[in-house]
Amino acid sequence: MISVIIPTYNRADFLKEAIQSVLDQDYFARGTPSHLFELIIVDDGSRDRTKEVIESFGKRVRYYYQSHKGVSAARNVGLSLSKGDTLAFLDSDDLWKKEKIRIQMRFMEALPQAKVCYTEEIWLRRGTRLNPKKKHKKYSGWIFDKVLPLCLISLSSALFRREVFEEIGNFDETLPACEDYDFSIRLAHKYPIYLISTPLIVKRGGHPDQLSQKYTAMDRFRLKALLKALRLDLTSEQERLVRLEIRKKCEILAKGYQKRGKLIQAKKYLRLIEKFGALILLLSLGSQLPF
16 A cells, blocks of 8 residues: 655645646556555645645545644654555645656565665746756765755655654654755665656745745754764764764854854854864774763
8 A cells, every 4th residue: 555645734726736646646547446545635734725625636635634733743643644555755835747656666666675765856946947956966875975965855756665664763843844854864874765867756946935935044953953863873984974064064054143143153053063073083083982
């Protein structure tokens, strides 16, 4: 069984197309029995026409409403409600190409040891196609070092076996943003992540309700995820890379706060730079860490 989970919040105008892109998957023949496929929509407290949009699809979707708790809580509720052995997520402003699930399922069936695969993407910003920058290049295999600078894995493009969540846990509900970055670090630490080089999703950006537009200094949340990563069972090289990335994020944050005249906040990150700079030097010399 495949469970598809769409978390949504006040995105009625996007949601209808997102749902339809799931129902139009050529892997799911019309009339696919309920024991083989389910689509779960978790409404995170919307106040627009979201309920009306969802109900227009009738029994083809399962609808769950909760008070506004954030996207991680919505995804986690979807996980708790789901029954599938294979899981997929779709952000309500993104779209799937009709062959997405078919291609990914064929890949997973051909490689039974694979726990997760993801795909290339088409990016749209206010309807105009964008070309990803060099830093957004995607990789396949053991990519722990590649996910540290930024989140490379779009959850809308990924397909998971259920045991992934049983082994590494769910989404961090304490993070208001960059929860996908935190999850990607834990995922890439545990498993090889396989890339399907065909673009099979459309990411639609540029609208004001995106979390990247809502919050400033997003590296605050990435920094928290990196500090959490130090509690993983890291190799010495992985630990060095995490600490190096912590320092980089602190430098970006300190410079940004200094520029805006927020010197107290800047000082906090400058102290962390000092601390982690010394620890990175110790690691590079092969010295024993003091903690």
